[in-house]
Amino acid sequence: MTDNNRKLSDQQKLELIKEAVKSYPDFPVPGVNFKDLFSVLQNPPIFAILNEILVKTAKQIQPAVECVVGLESRGFLLAPLIALELQIPFVPIRKKGKLPGKVKSHKYALEYGQDIVEIQEGAIKPNEKVLIVDDLLATGGTLNAACQLISQVGGNVASCLIVIELLDLKGRDKVSSPISSLIQY
Numbered sequence: 001m002t003d004n005n006r007k008l009s010d011q012q013k014l015e016l017i018k019e020a021v022k023s024y025p026d027f028p029v030p031g032v033n034f035k036d037l038f039s040v041l042q043n044p045p046i047f048a049i050l051n052e053i054l055v056k057t058a059k060q061i062q063p064a065v066e067c068v069v070g071l072e073s074r075g076f077l078l079a080p081l082i083a084l085e086l087q088i089p090f091v092p093i094r095k096k097g098k099l100p101g102k103v104k105s106h107k108y109a110l111e112y113g114q115d116i117v118e119i120q121e122g123a124i125k126p127n128e129k130v131l132i133v134d135d136l137l138a139t140g141g142t143l144n145a146a147c148q149l150i151s152q153v154g155g156n157v158a159s160c161l162i163v164i165e166l167l168d169l170k171g172r173d174k175v176s177s178p179i180s181s182l183i184q185y
């Protein structure tokens with residue numbers, strides 16, 4: 001963190017992150033206003049602020065989480081940063097057919113299309129307290145599928161941490177675990 005950033009409030013830091021998120025109307029299909037996390041990652045001071053807030057938020061969860069699950073693909077850019085800082089395992093949830101070994105699967109609906117998510121058997125310990133991390137909450141289909149999958153393999157979803165929440169889509173209504181989002185549209 002730079003000296004200038006140290007003087008900013010959390011609210012001001014979140015505003016800077018929000019200003020750095022680029023929007024792309026009608027991508028990848030008409031009607032979707034795509035919010036691009038990569039525009040934040042291409043701005044190192046803002047990426048540093050995002051990392052700082054994600055780690056701080058994750059550390060505040062009580063009781064402490066024991067594992068960080070990242071959702072393919074953009075959750076993979078953030079979850080390992082948190083896992084490393086907290087010195088707990090990072091576990092991927094991927095789209096169908098990409099993880100080796102025995103997997104458990106769950107089908108889900110997207111804002112556009114549908115998909116299947118998978119996790120490796122044994123990646124989550126029985127009753128382990130899990131933090132799920134992703135870049136964006138839209139319809140909530142992906143996050144709900146991840147929660148179901150983690151429960152299916154015996155984990156306990158303690159909390160979900162999302163950078164961008166699209167409020168109109170009411171995605172959080174689909175998810176029974178607590179969700180923190182950093183910026184909202």
Ligand SMILES: O=P(O)(O)OC[C@H]1O[C@H](OP(=O)(O)OP(=O)(O)O)[C@H](O)[C@@H]1O
Nearest residue numbers: 072073074110111137138139140141142
């Ligand atoms: O709340 P939902 O409606 O489920 O949408 C949110 C999900 O959609 C995006 O991923 P996407 O499925 O586009 O996959 P990608 O990151 O691999 O491009 C985003 O990164 C979330 O994971």
Ligand SMILES: Nc1ncnc2[nH]cnc12
Nearest residue numbers: 032033034035111136138
């Ligand atoms: N509007 C959106 N922007 C970025 N990723 C998304 N995934 C689902 N909806 C999205």
